[in-house]
Amino acid sequence: MPSFHDQVITILPKLRVQALSLTRNRAAAEDLVQDAVCNALAAQDSFIPGTNFSAWMHRILRNRFISDLRKRRDTTDIDDVPAACFASNPTHEDNLALKDLSLALSRLPADQREALVMVVVQGMSYEALAEATGCAVGTAKSRVFRARRQLEAWMTGELPANDKLRMKVTALRAALETRRREGRDGSDLLNS
Incomplete structure (x- = not known):
């Protein structure tokens, strides 16, 4: 040993x-x-x-x-954070996908994110996860399932449930699409 x-x-x-x-x-x-x-x-x-x-x-x-x-215990409201913190100019399609995944992971509740990383990335069993986090095996499985389901919804383009955020995302998508049709770059919208 x-x-x-x-x-x-x-x-x-x-x-x-x-x-x-x-x-x-x-x-x-x-x-x-x-x-x-x-x-x-x-x-x-x-x-x-x-x-x-x-x-x-x-x-x-x-x-x-x-x-x-x-x-x-210090917190901040998401509306107080500059939009530039949430967006960057993608240099490659894969980088953009990874940034989207990273943002989606950060939006998950901490217990779901932790469970997903421990099971998917580290290969930990549900039993070991349950023991490490002090919850039941069923709870551990549920956290991983909910995290996967939520990530899939976000990554396939489902709009956020929050009405204020949904309206912002819809407006941003429309503005980006308009700029693309006009042959203009929309990166200034992501950095403002």
Whole structure:
């Protein structure tokens, strides 16, 4: 059986992926992983050998993230964020699709986004996900299912449910289409 430290080193890449999915910021994700590892080392005596080390570490990381969120509690209204933060000039079709996916992922509720990343990207089982997040297996499956269904709806062009946002998206699409028909670039609309 590998030593505790060897298990920590082995799981670091998966912790980084989970942290990145939670924070959506590379530097913050690295800080979160470091804090979680420090917590795990401090609580090393509480780990029961033979149990699921991966789930134990993922739970420590998730709990640390939640604890940090509670400490900050600063929020902003989406209407206060400049539109330039949400759009950029695509250099390639794939980049645009990835940006759309990234935006759609960021719109998912945190529990669904976390579950989707842990199952789809990390290949974690529903049972391990349930143990890591402290929920029932059925809840874990439901979160992944709802996240996949919502992403599919957004990625296939379904308009947002929020009326104000729907009207903005409809107006933006119409303006972009008009500019395309006139042979003009519509990138200024995305950056304003």
